Every structure is written in C-alpha cells, then in structure tokens.
Amino acid sequence: MKKRVLSVLLIVMLAAFTAVGCGGNSDEEKSSDDQKEQKEESSDGASDETGSDKTVVVVTSGNGEPYSLLADDGTWTGIDAEMWDEIEKRTGWTVEVKQAAFDAIWGELDTERADVSANCWAVKPERTDKYYATIPYYGDAQCVIVPEDNKDINTFEDLKGKTVGCTNGQAAQTIIEEMSQEIGFTLTLYEDSSVGLNDLHLGRVDAYAYTTTGVYNFMHFNEDVSFRFLEEDLTANNVAYFLPKTDKGKEICDELNKVIQEMLDDGTIAKITEKWMYSDMTKLIQE
Numbered sequence: 001m002k003k004r005v006l007s008v009l010l011i012v013m014l015a016a017f018t019a020v021g022c023g024g025n026s027d028e029e030k031s032s033d034d035q036k037e038q039k040e041e042s043s044d045g046a047s048d049e050t051g052s053d054k055t056v057v058v059v060t061s062g063n064g065e066p067y068s069l070l071a072d073d074g075t076w077t078g079i080d081a082e083m084w085d086e087i088e089k090r091t092g093w094t095v096e097v098k099q100a101a102f103d104a105i106w107g108e109l110d111t112e113r114a115d116v117s118a119n120c121w122a123v124k125p126e127r128t129d130k131y132y133a134t135i136p137y138y139g140d141a142q143c144v145i146v147p148e149d150n151k152d153i154n155t156f157e158d159l160k161g162k163t164v165g166c167t168n169g170q171a172a173q174t175i176i177e178e179m180s181q182e183i184g185f186t187l188t189l190y191e192d193s194s195v196g197l198n199d200l201h202l203g204r205v206d207a208y209a210y211t212t213t214g215v216y217n218f219m220h221f222n223e224d225v226s227f228r229f230l231e232e233d234l235t236a237n238n239v240a241y242f243l244p245k246t247d248k249g250k251e252i253c254d255e256l257n258k259v260i261q262e263m264l265d266d267g268t269i270a271k272i273t274e275k276w277m278y279s280d281m282t283k284l285i286q287e
Helices: 001-043 078-093 101-109 173-182 191-201 210-220 247-265 268-277
Strands: 055-060 068-070 092-097 116-122 131-133 139-145 163-167 188-190 206-210 228-231 236-246
Touching: 055 101, 068 078, 068 116, 078 092, 078 116, 078 173, 078 206, 078 247, 101 116, 116 139, 131 247, 139 191, 139 210, 163 191, 163 247, 173 188, 173 206, 188 191, 188 206, 191 206, 191 210, 191 228, 206 210, 210 228, 210 268, 236 247, 247 268
Parallel strands: 055 092, 055 116, 163 188, 163 206
Antiparallel strands: 116 236, 131 236, 139 206, 139 228, 139 236
16 A cells, blocks of 8 residues: 555656656747747848857849859859858858849948948049948059050040940049040940940940959950050059948948958959959059
C-alpha cells in the first residue's frame, strides 16, 4: 500500500515537473518570437540595424556600364557593383541596391528611402553643399569629342553654330551649358549616354561632352566607332559616393571612408577601374 501511494505521489510530482518544463519552453518560444518580430519591424527602414547586421540601401540609375548596370533579373554589374560587393564583404553589411531614374536618385536620399547614392558621381560644389561625399575612389576628366573624320572642329571656339550633345545630369553639363551661351552653339541633352554617342557617330550632333573613361568604353564595345578628343579638357574631377546630411549619413560616410581608403591602399580599386576603363583611374584623383 505504501509502495502504491509512493508511486502515485511520484507520478503526480513527475507530471507537475513536466508541466512546469513545458510552460518554460512556451515562454521561451514566445520571447524568441517577440524578438524576431521586433527585429523584422526594425529592418523596415534603411540602416536601422547596427554592427555587422547593418542593412545599407544603395540607389543607382543602373542604366549602363562601365559605371552601373542593373539587369532585369537583378544582376548588378559595373564599377559601382564591384565596389559595393567588396564593401559588403569588408564591412559585413547587407547591401540592398535599388534603381531610380537618373533625376530621381537625389530624391531617394532626401526622403531617406536610400542611404547612399552610387552612380560614379563627380564631386561638384552643388552636391557637396547638400550631401556628404565620401573620399574619392577614382578620378576622371570631362572632354569634348567629335567623329574621327571631322576636320572642322579642333577647338572649343569651332563649336560656334554647331550642335553639341551631353548626358543630362552628367558632370560636364553645367560647363557645357555656360559654353553654349558664351560661344553660341545648340545644346542637346540625352537621358542615355549610349544614345547620344550613337547620334554623334551617325552625324545627328556635331560634338559631344562626356567623360574620357565613358568614351573609351563606348569605343571598346563598338569597334566601328572612332572619336577624336579635342585637346582642351573641360575639367578634371573626383568621383565619390553621396549620403544625406544626417547623423545616420555621417556615420555611414565615416565607415565608408575607412573601407575605401583600405581598397585604395591595397590596389583593389585600381584593379576594378583597370577592368572596366582599361586604365588605373585612381591615379587621376585630384588632391
């Protein structure tokens, strides 16, 4: 009898212990679910996470190599694609790339729907006045080109009465707009550089203001095209990434500067520019 009572008591105690154990697991699961939900909620905005879990949203036009091309399947290629692949590896960040129309990219920064603008942007006062710029990762030059067989245009003054193309929003635009007024030529703006350069090749415009690297790249992939550079350059410029002038923007910019400097020091960026522009463009960085 005593043995049966003892057995019953042991069964009751075991059942009670099991119930407590199950209750503890349920609470832990609930707590884990709550933490997961909180983490998911905090990841809705750009760069809400910290440390290696940080998500950084990069906006680009993605409309052409060698700078930045986003394919329909989401594949990102070009200089900035390779730059950000390396940045992601070195920082541990999760980099999310989004595409925006060329003239809408800055609005993505203004409304904080993106953290960084990456489009091989030239560093210009009108940009640095409003946004943080990283240290430059390569340098470029703005130039004016004409078809190889054009013998009439050799200087800027020879552009008088002609039609000159330029990519809308490109660094050369401000300079070429002022020149059109001073010299007296018609300016035609293009949303797509490839279309503009093809029009130059077909004789629809007389000259084109563009980047030296972009011209070399276009001719590399279009072997039947040959352009001649005017001896005068419009200007030389550095290329950098831009971020909103906020505390978050400053924090990301500081971290980017460290990584970019490392990539400059170890030759990583030199290799990237040599691959896409057939020259080490880091040597053209202006001090």
